Amino acid sequence: MRDLRNSVVVITGASSGIGRAAAFAFAERGSRVVLAARRAEALADLARDCRKLGGEALAVPTDVTDASAVEALASAAYHAYGRIDVWINNAGTGVFGPYQDAPLDLHHRTIAVNLLGGMYGAYAALPHFLRQGRGTLITNISLGGWAPAPFAAAYTASKFGLRGFTASLRQELRRHRDIHVCSVFPAMVDTPGLDHGANVSGRTIDTGPLVYAPEDVAETFVHLARHPHDEVAVGWPARAAQVAYALAPGPTEHLMGIAIHSALDRANPAPRTHGALRAPLGDTPRASGGWRARKGVPSARPLSVAGAALVGGAALLALGWRARTSSREYPQGR
Numbered sequence: 001m002r003d004l005r006n007s008v009v010v011i012t013g014a015s016s017g018i019g020r021a022a023a024f025a026f027a028e029r030g031s032r033v034v035l036a037a038r039r040a041e042a043l044a045d046l047a048r049d050c051r052k053l054g055g056e057a058l059a060v061p062t063d064v065t066d067a068s069a070v071e072a073l074a075s076a077a078y079h080a081y082g083r084i085d086v087w088i089n090n091a092g093t094g095v096f097g098p099y100q101d102a103p104l105d106l107h108h109r110t111i112a113v114n115l116l117g118g119m120y121g122a123y124a125a126l127p128h129f130l131r132q133g134r135g136t137l138i139t140n141i142s143l144g145g146w147a148p149a150p151f152a153a154a155y156t157a158s159k160f161g162l163r164g165f166t167a168s169l170r171q172e173l174r175r176h177r178d179i180h181v182c183s184v185f186p187a188m189v190d191t192p193g194l195d196h197g198a199n200v201s202g203r204t205i206d207t208g209p210l211v212y213a214p215e216d217v218a219e220t221f222v223h224l225a226r227h228p229h230d231e232v233a234v235g236w237p238a239r240a241a242q243v244a245y246a247l248a249p250g251p252t253e254h255l256m257g258i259a260i261h262s263a264l265d266r267a268n269p270a271p272r273t274h275g276a277l278r279a280p281l282g283d284t285p286r287a288s289g290g291w292r293a294r295k296g297v298p299s300a301r302p303l304s305v306a307g308a309a310l311v312g313g314a315a316l317l318a319l320g321w322r323a324r325t326s327s328r329e330y331p332q333g334r
């Protein structure tokens with residue numbers, strides 16, 4: 001599907017951050033966007049803004065943890081426009097902090113929104129794709145689906161789960177050559193997402209210096225709608241994490257553990273918050289979280305040399321690590 005004009009694109013988590021940027025990106029290309037999230041008013045305003053860009057737009061308030069609501073979202077898209085060309089599973093959230101310190105319902109909610117929400121999306125979209133003989137399912141996973149992030153255990157579980165789910169589905173559908181299952185793995189992105197997640201660490205959270213724009217991910221979705229690929233990284237840190245974890249899972253986990261523990265040790269105290277997990281916040285809907293402006297980060301891309309260095313370092317560490325673990329596994333005398 002090279003020309004996106006009049007294509008029907010369903011986007012979950014459209015009210016904020018990456019989903020909002022994606023709504024604009026597809027509307028600019030003349031797509032008919034079907035916008036889903038919990039906040040009805042934010043979606044109605046967004047639909048108006050998308051129409052001004054030249055696209056058609058339909059707002060369908062939806063909680064993705066409710067399978068029947070996701071089914072109703074698919075039906076609304078079909079009844080309005082007669083088909084579904086692209087379905088983007090993007091709604092997501094998380095809990096940051098020691099696993100045992102967060103109320104269990106927040107972990108449950110993280111799994112329900114990220115993993116089950118994505119599974120319900122696929123369940124609702126696939127019958128349309130199969131009937132049409134074509135369609136593209138795009139799931140926004142995360143660097144966290146390739147390498148585990150400490151103090152984000154439920155988030156990591158949900159994103160590892162989504163990676164397995166989409167990989168399995170892709171092979172299941174392999175005989176349908178015009179049905180595609182694409183998985184997207186962004187590095188850190190400048191969105192309001194950190195404020196919307198829960199933070200029980202008692203410390204401020206920071207994106208770090210390598211922050212991508214929500215529009216970078218949105219353009220990746222647009223590219224995938226035109227040229228589907230199985231798995232795509234957004235930003236070199238995501239690719240580096242993938243390669244490092246594949247080459248050397250032990251050292252990569254170890255390094256991530258050291259990095260995040262030491263960042264937490266240095267972070268300022270902050271109140272504990274449950275973010276928007278139980279109910280949406282009343283903040284002004286926007287795509288950017290303002291991180292790049294505050295940090296004066298123009299673009300994270302020029303640092304790709306550092307990415308190569310990280311991968312190389314992980315490979316070297318892997319060799320050392322393997323040498324150590326194999327001597328432990330086969331002690332003297334064997």
Ligand code: NDP
Nearest residue numbers: 013015016017018037038039063064092142189191193196
């Ligand atoms: P935002 O918080 O800005 O956006 C999250 C969106 O999900 C909002 O539109 C929110 O809308 C919606 N949402 C949350 N809960 C539900 C629910 N129960 N039902 C329906 N919609 C819901 O965060 P981001 O844009 O950063 O996150 C978007 C996706 O990108 C997530 O899957 C995230 O894991 C992933 N990602 C983000 C990265 C980052 O650094 N920001 C990096 C890698 C991946 P509402 O509150 O109105 O329901």
